[in-house]
């Protein structure tokens with residue numbers, strides 16, 4: 160029996176177990192009916208002593224002969240080992256074990272840099288190196304760095320053809336040439352990133368390049384490579400994802416400040432390719448649990464491991480590999496299906512991705528090629544949901560979460576959706592959904608039944624739930640009775656006791672041992688702090704700004720009616736005003752001025768600015784809040800705040816320009832232009848109008864970022880508009896605090912600029928002296944706000960620009976506060 164490390168070359172006549180890790184190989188010949196593998200010399204006959212193989216437990220596995228092969232059991236056959244044995248990330252259990260067949264490939268532990276690969280051959284002619292059995296993954300590869308003639312090593316989706324020094328990693332999120340490996344001249348190597356989605360070493364995104372240390376894990380898209388100065392080994396293709404949730408506890412405070420629990424010590428295991436439904440009554444904590452499993456909801460304690468890595472600490476590494484479809488649609492209704500997918504593809508995938516091919520593949524996957532040119536708004540609810548799923552499938556994630564994908568669907572569509580999800584799982588994806596519709600629950604591999612207060616009342620196959628909850632028959636027609644059973648109490652206290660009882664019952668049941676206890680795997684110990692994560696992943700911010708502006712512009716153009724109404728409302732309002740004043744010349748400099756002329760001119764300036772403010776406020780106030788679901792999802796992937804708000808600003812600047820043009824022409828036609836000593840009247844009007852509209856648009860974007868619903872945005876409009884009227888300085892004299900408050904109003908500075916351009920101070924009249932009586936005070940007295948100087952005009956315009964910047968900054972901060980991570 161081999162007990163030392165060797166490069167395996169011998170010929171064996173019995174089945175052989177070959178263990179390899181970190182360039183070392185150990186072979187055991189299996190000859191007895193029972194073998195025990197581990198570090199414990201008193202227990203193991205297949206003893207492993209290598210100090211670096213720390214994932215090997217003292218009692219790692221038991222092998223029992225079964226026919227001409229062996230069945231392997233985890234741990235000592237009773238108690239699971241600490242790090243577990245896995246076949247394609249699915250844990251081998253203590254009870255059922257796993258029948259080893261020729262070519263079987265297993266792993267001890269999950270972490271790519273430390274796990275031990277186990278190869279089994281029943282065939283006696285086994286020779287050195289990795290067996291090429293049917294189970295071996297074809298994409299697992301290694302590249303020897305010793306005596307390599309060609310540098311650098313190209314790593315990516317499509318490295319140069321015919322190049323030996325290359326590692327091909329084929330996934331949509333990987334760039335064509337993602338990273339390069341160079342020798343550092345001192346026996347080691349330097350890794351250089353040239354990707355859109357980032358290259359991670361030991362969980363940290365590298366800035367530009369980094370020196371590698373032996374044992375470093377390099378993550379590129381879904382792939383994990385382990386570096387050794389002699390060898391680069393592709394350890395994980397990321398095609399299999401398992402989740403281990405350990406004791407998730409989430410406590411929150413209600414409005415009264417009292418703490419309550421919404422996830423109560425939940426442990427579960429979701430293995431690769433499983434379709435898992437989170438079910439339970441309303442408010443049981445399903446969405447909270449799902450978000451915790453996605454990694455976007457913090458837990459008070461407990462941890463979720465994705466393939467053995469702490470998910471929240473490594474979210475940056477996994478963000479592009481996780482598909483998440485929230486409850487609200489994450490697609491724009493005024494785009495066609497193809498446009499939605501194309502924009503999403505360009506925004507999420509590396510710039511060198513083959514967009515057309517990815518979109519076509521995705522349309523086939525969601526079975527919607529026949530509606531590719533249909534507007535999303537014209538699709539059925541089920542089709543719309545599938546487009547949202549399609550958006551997430553673009554990056555080909557192997558882990559997929561869906562929050563109530565069947566809500567609002569009729570029974571037929573519900574069934575179709577569940578079939579689609581089953582298919583996605585059968586293709587090797589791990590799929591988790593929250594659902595209230597349980598008519599087709601049998602297609603799931605596991606259900607998680609949550610009771611009020613976030614108690615785990617059951618986790619296991621759906622049919623076994625019926626016997627667990629003691630239903631009269633194992634028939635899915637009784638499934639809804641489980642809900643009733645868990646919600647039976649006449650008081651909430653009583654219900655809580657009932658739920659706790661079931662939760663305890665589950666803990667003590669064999670189901671728990673089988674589906675949780677036997678499979679739950681420990682992950683790597685937590686790092687002291689979160690991995691440093693680059694803020695931005697994906698395409699460059701400028702490219703993103705361009706794409707978002709393109710998409711937003713297209714959406715605005717599609718909303719033609721409301722845009723036309725907004726555009727014509729300014730000129731129409733000006734036309735009405737001109738009609739009322741048709742026989743007056745409110746802006747002309749009369750000599751001598753008439754007593755009420757200045758007041759009339761100011762009122763007119765007030766009307767111009769009020770129209771501009773109203774147009775600006777009302778047109779953009781719903782623009783952020785109405786797409787908050789899409790924003791939240793895209794932000795989780797790679798959406799930059801500056802690009803997002805920048806795209807809104809760019810498009811609205813273009814619209815403001817058009818509105819300015821129309822209003823200026825209307826003013827020019829409707830009123831005699833005053834003689835302005837500073838600059839031509841029309842130019843002055845255009846600049847003032849533009850700044851007023853733009854400042855109002857920025858204010859409305861800030862409001863839109865602040866509110867939670869479109870309704871709230873609409874309701875806030877009058878509240879914002881009324882002070883603009885009151886504090887404009889036209890209707891009332893402003894003194895003391897009122898004057899200070901007026902500084903916060905766009906109207907004050909806008910009217911100030913108009914008054915300056917009209918030279919309203921020159922229209923001021925003297926007091927009229929009447930002998931024997933008090934003089935009649937003039938209606939208007941010149942004030943510095945309207946001094947016809949460049950300094951004053953610049954001051955008014957400048958403060959309008961400051962308003963704009965302040966509102967934009969507020970919108971930025973408000974959007975940033977919505978970040979889930």
Ligand SMILES: Nc1ncnc2c1ncn2[C@@H]1O[C@H](COP(=O)(O)OP(=O)(O)OP(=O)(O)O)[C@@H](O)[C@H]1O
Pocket residue numbers: 411412413421439440441442443444445446447448
């Ligand atoms: N951050 C939070 N602060 C306070 N309470 C919260 C918070 N998050 C969730 N809750 C409360 O926790 C409970 C569980 O919420 P969750 O949305 O997870 O339930 P659910 O099972 O998905 O409900 P539904 O089926 O109605 O969507 C609810 O009562 C909810 O109001």
